[in-house]
Amino acid sequence: MNIILNGLYQFILYIGVFILIFYVIEKTARKKWNIVRRPEAEEVNSLHKWGKRILWIIFFVNVLFFSSGIKNAVIIMVIFLFNACMQWKSGEKEYIITLLGLVIFIVFISLGYTFDIFSE
Template sequence: MNIILNDIYQFILYIVVFILIFYVSEKTARKKWNIVRKPEAEEVDSLHKWGKRILWIFFFVTWVFFSSWLKSLLIIMVIGLFDAYMQWKSGEKEYIITLIGLVIFIVFITFGYSFHILSE
């Protein structure tokens, strides 16, 4: 029982650390590049909206029917890159925050599985 609690505390600490890293990185980037925070995530156009929907449906189908975590992570990365590309194409600076979040997500997953924090 004590081992399980230790693992849970380690997992929570791991998540909190990465949330803080993202928060500080986002605040720094917004200040440095003068990126205005939008009240909610909005799509650039209908291609962006439908592209994200189709990619998310593909992600859930892959996760539920094939249970492949690697393919699912790759799809999430493609969704992030597609989102950043569409934001960049429209001339928004928000793509910088999206790319920072994507890099932090990749590092989060890589460290988590390397040190067996996220693995079973």
């Protein structure tokens, strides 16, 4: 029981540290490049809206039926890249924040698997 709680505390601390890192990097980037905050759920056009919906459906189907951690991470990375591409095409600067989020997500997953944070 103690091993499980220790692992849970370690996982919560790991997630908290990465949320804090992303918050600091996002605030710094928004200030440096004058990026106005916009609602995350706001899509650029109907292709963006339907593309995100289809990609999230693929992700949830994969989670429910195949449960492969690496495949799920790759699908989330594709969703980040699709969002960034659509934001960039519309001329918004928000794509910079999306790409920074992608980089932090890749580091989060890489370090998590390297140090066995995600095991059991």
